Amino acid sequence: GEPVRDPRLIVQGETPFNAEPEGGLLVRSQFTPNELFYVRNHMPVPVITEGEYRLEVVGLDGDCLASLSLDELKTQFKRYTVAATVQCAGNRRNELNEVKKVRGGSWELGAISNAEWAGARLSDVIEYALEKGRGGGTQRKAGHVCFEGLDKDAGSGSVYAASIPMDVVERVPDVLLAYEMNGEVLPRDHGYPVRAIVPGVVGARCVKWLGKVVLSEDESTSHWQRQDYRSFSPDTDWDTVDFSKAPSIQEMPVVSAICAHDVDEAKGIISVSGYAWSGDGKGIIRVDVSGDGGQTWQGAVLREKGERKRNQNYDWTLWDAELEIPKEGEQVVLVCKAIDSSYNTQPERVESIWNLRGLLNNAWHRVEVKAE
Amino acid sequence: GEPVRDPRLIVQGETPFNAEPEGGLLVRSQFTPNELFYVRNHMPVPVITEGEYRLEVVGLDGDCLASLSLDELKTQFKRYTVAATVQCAGNRRNELNEVKKVRGGSWELGAISNAEWAGARLSDVIEYALEKGRGGGTQRKAGHVCFEGLDKDAGSGSVYAASIPMDVVERVPDVLLAYEMNGEVLPRDHGYPVRAIVPGVVGARCVKWLGKVVLSEDESTSHWQRQDYRSFSPDTDWDTVDFSKAPSIQEMPVVSAICAHDVDEAKGIISVSGYAWSGDGKGIIRVDVSGDGGQTWQGAVLREKGERKRNQNYDWTLWDAELEIPKEGEQVVLVCKAIDSSYNTQPERVESIWNLRGLLNNAWHRVEVKAE
């Protein structure tokens, strides 16, 4: 059956189970506690025992090159750690629904969380499997790495699957086959015993309950790779959409959100906190916060998070700001926007990035503060 | 003296010489003809003869590790080519000036051009110099590569200089010491005999008339590295700006512009063409075009440009669109915005990205079409 969950998670869907923490819980610490980490499942959580678990690595010709037990994965490959934020492509979908109805489950701003992951490097495991399978030299020719989960649809028997282009494996050193999350055994809701962690890339590719790693000339043929998790212009509707015309979402755009605010009438200030993140290892260089709907801005204070390499800065930046309470009668509309190390920034309005599946909402985040 | 220039260049400044082509000339071909390529000089063009030219490579301890003639650079190192767009950080500055005055030279939308460059790889030259200078192994420890030009300020005698972080050299294979541009000898206005080409990175780091490559723990101490070419929030003014608080611009954000449009009353259509580009090797996946100021959008047709590797897609994408002429009396406001492979897109208004130096204007580009 399903695991026991923390009652503080806001349940957005029961089957499959989807849930997110309230924003206020996200900004309490750099790393999200495992029990509060957002859960995005596509199927029921599979029951897997360590004894029967095997990770199969399949080569270009369809042969099984290696079949690894959890113990082998842990002991035969060097253990690496990476601090990486995982975000659902549908995070903040509800704001898009307010413009025009989209298809997809509800998400407020909490379908994003941050953890330190530990595991074997995917590139090490692929290299080992190729050598073992005497397929050496074919890695370069594989255009994609497909991930297949052990979570199954009860009816069709099909498993969750997705893929990443091989260039991501070459560009991002710590694409991990992770078996630890924040120093603990990977929880069942997060893929026990092994999940893919692809830093800087959308959560949909970070396949949980990982059963197979398949080298392939082409992208995964799964529904989620080919007919979903791609974005389109606002004028594209369900009659005109052609999923083959947009690339699958991999690295993600710059995002930020206001997670908590607190009005101190006595001091005349509003304290505001939130997160900011960008894909492909881009660090956050600045967060601008406004109390008047985006007319004027001030810089937020970015919290220290330890050293990260330039362009390998995969986990979010939490931030805080103190805004003056405006004069009597003026409506307070909090807004934030982040700037990443490429000086990319967020689009202003959800209308301009609306898309029929409600993905990748990285518009300025707005919160209307109710008068006392 | 200064070279003879094509009369079609729009001169934005005589000393130093700054000039750009009209948009219509930019969209004629994937590669900008050398004589139309925008020119951004910071000093008078130096007179350099092949005989006296030397490229010096200086190590961390200040020793000259290697001194290469042009012939040695051409014959002792493998020749690589890369298609790469170069853009001035101040491109489209004039639109920012309309919001509020900024400091910096005038630029319309043409301070960007595209060429195929050929030269030696910077990483090969550094490796050679380190081995020759018996400084092997120190490359990893150098945090930055500084470039010094041979162009001199007549008064102070100081040369143009800038630097890139070493991680760029590791991430981008074809950071070139270029001696050819579109199959021709590098023209004097573009750095004869050798310039740095850093694909995906701002033009200010692509130092022309390259005299020295200096390995360094820190960024270049030049004015252009430390007190310029950084961007700030709209609320930062000359009284409050602290250049140490923003990182130097390296990889650039996603941009696009409408370069030409043509109204065909008989057919009832407006043909629109432009460019789109993003830094750090991000390809352009879509360009949205509007004829009504951004209320409705249609996808532009992206021109074919030959194969580019994912995330190593360094040259621009030209595009075309045909819009229906709206009903009698409706004002036509053309708008474009581009989306790159990380699904980053452009901010809507120049007001939200205004900055005191007038840099990195990547707001939606708008053109009001005058009624006949």
Ligand SMILES: [Mo]
């Ligand atoms: Mo997702």
Ligand SMILES: [Mo]
């Ligand atoms: Mo520039």
